[in-house]
Amino acid sequence: MAEAIQQLILDTLHQHGTIKDTRTLTLPGYNEPAATHDGQIILLGALNSLSSRDMVTYTTHETMSHVLTSEGSSIAMNGSHEARVWSALPSKEQRPPLTPKELERKIGSEVAKIGQGRAFKNKWIVKEGDGLVRLTESIDDTTQKDMREVDSTGTLKAGEKALAELRKRKLIVPKKGQWFTVHKGSNFSTSTAKPETDLTVDMLTSGAWKTASFKKYNFDAEGMPTNGGGFHPLLKVREEVRNIFLEMGFAEMPTSSFVESGFWCFDSLFVPQQHPAREVQDTFYLSDPSTSLPPPADYYARVSKVHEHGGFGSSGYRAPWSDAESRKLLLRTHTTASSAAMLYKLAARCRGEDDLEADALAAHSGTTRKGKESGDGDGFRPAKLFSIDRVFRNETMDATHLAEFHQVEGVVADRDLTLADLIGFMRVFFKKMGLENIRFKPAYNPYTEPSLEIFAFHPQLRKWVEVGNSGMFRPEMLEPMGFPKDVHVHGWGIGLERPTMIRYGISNIRTLVGHKVPIENVEKSPAVRF
Numbered sequence: 001m002a003e004a005i006q007q008l009i010l011d012t013l014h015q016h017g018t019i020k021d022t023r024t025l026t027l028p029g030y031n032e033p034a035a036t037h038d039g040q041i042i043l044l045g046a047l048n049s050l051s052s053r054d055m056v057t058y059t060t061h062e063t064m065s066h067v068l069t070s071e072g073s074s075i076a077m078n079g080s081h082e083a084r085v086w087s088a089l090p091s092k093e094q095r096p097p098l099t100p101k102e103l104e105r106k107i108g109s110e111v112a113k114i115g116q117g118r119a120f121k122n123k124w125i126v127k128e129g130d131g132l133v134r135l136t137e138s139i140d141d142t143t144q145k146d147m148r149e150v151d152s153t154g155t156l157k158a159g160e161k162a163l164a165e166l167r168k169r170k171l172i173v174p175k176k177g178q179w180f181t182v183h184k185g186s187n188f189s190t191s192t193a194k195p196e197t198d199l200t201v202d203m204l205t206s207g208a209w210k211t212a213s214f215k216k217y218n219f220d221a222e223g224m225p226t227n228g229g230g231f232h233p234l235l236k237v238r239e240e241v242r243n244i245f246l247e248m249g250f251a252e253m254p255t256s257s258f259v260e261s262g263f264w265c266f267d268s269l270f271v272p273q274q275h276p277a278r279e280v281q282d283t284f285y286l287s288d289p290s291t292s293l294p295p296p297a298d299y300y301a302r303v304s305k306v307h308e309h310g311g312f313g314s315s316g317y318r319a320p321w322s323d324a325e326s327r328k329l330l331l332r333t334h335t336t337a338s339s340a341a342m343l344y345k346l347a348a349r350c351r352g353e354d355d356l357e358a359d360a361l362a363a364h365s366g367t368t369r370k371g372k373e374s375g376d377g378d379g380f381r382p383a384k385l386f387s388i389d390r391v392f393r394n395e396t397m398d399a400t401h402l403a404e405f406h407q408v409e410g411v412v413a414d415r416d417l418t419l420a421d422l423i424g425f426m427r428v429f430f431k432k433m434g435l436e437n438i439r440f441k442p443a444y445n446p447y448t449e450p451s452l453e454i455f456a457f458h459p460q461l462r463k464w465v466e467v468g469n470s471g472m473f474r475p476e477m478l479e480p481m482g483f484p485k486d487v488h489v490h491g492w493g494i495g496l497e498r499p500t501m502i503r504y505g506i507s508n509i510r511t512l513v514g515h516k517v518p519i520e521n522v523e524k525s526p527a528v529r530f
């Protein structure tokens, strides 16, 4: 249709030289002339396209026209209130007269009320006894005629006074409009063939460029948005969390291995070998290879002993120890597996060994020494460590659960730490994440005592939601590693996906992680802080 309208403009110009008033055109596809507001909008598109090619020039004229209100439209269709009153009444000869009540029932109380007054004034109807009858044989419903005239022409021949009266009656409202005068442009032709937009090799070799007409540059056009990369929301939140840890003096632990052994994922953490979390319904096991290399022999012996027989002040689980269970390979179910391996390395100097990686991490973490000063001779170095990485659980997947997610994990190892230190740390950490309102609830983990679940008040959901799990690691876990008795370690695990979903208003985790993530969402996700 756009092409047809351009053609109409060019043909009309060809015939008449100019178009004085575009409202006189009859648009193809429209029965009416182009006088309507919409008609002029359509014309404007065609004029802009032609003038950008210098085929026409045009000037714009502003007009004020009128359109009908919904009441006006109803009058245009059904007649004025007074006319409807008159039509509903019997003529003098017909009788019996209609009572006002009967009239209301017939045409509605509103129309009846308003219409009667005007019908009396027009001398169209008259009272007879208790009822009403027609006074005239025929009427001229000028209001309806006016409405129809405004509807099709946007104005009234009768002039401004009549229009003002109709505006006062709220039957019409003014509307700004425009129309155009069109002249031939410097590139005028009657052909709407699209001009070339690119100079091609073919045009250059054939010489066609000499006669081709080219589209002009439009320096006012906004460029195409560049297709740059974007950061995935999860990566952005991960970066923020990482920065919080770094500014609190934590060093980042290496957590590269997704595959761990039952030993590091569970045994070293004093999780009993019969614990339900270790069953296949909850944990993914590897079939090939299915068993791990042997863990450090001495440590392995101490861990199996504390499980089976106790020690370090514990009575143990008193259940038979299984080497096979300990050597199973699996996808780690929590990054606490990596924390355990790291803590074991951190305790190296306490065991009289050395571990350069642990030395470096300890040296990089800023700590607040609470107990004895360093150089106690037991080799312990305090450390504050964190990691943010993936974990895997054999879950039934739904809108808020996937079989893999990210855990934010941290440990603080120092002498004489207390539960108050852990709570204090949590308050500061979550405050930095924008969650000021947090609560703690006693919980149970095989590797921590006491254990605390952390709840934050979610202002949009208006309820308390669990945001993390934490606790003080048990002596049954720390002492076999070689830590002195007065060294305490607290740890915690926090999900990364939940806070990200809350922040970005994502209700289905599959739009955040996996192959269904819409790339546009990633490109458009704003970089905002908690």
Ligand SMILES: N[C@@H](Cc1ccccc1)C(=O)O
Residues within 6 Å of the ligand: 333, 334, 335, 336, 409, 445, 448, 469, 470, 471, 490, 491, 492, 493, 494
């Ligand atoms: N491993 C726990 C988190 C945790 C880490 C360290 C100490 C206590 C709790 C979890 O997956 O929920």
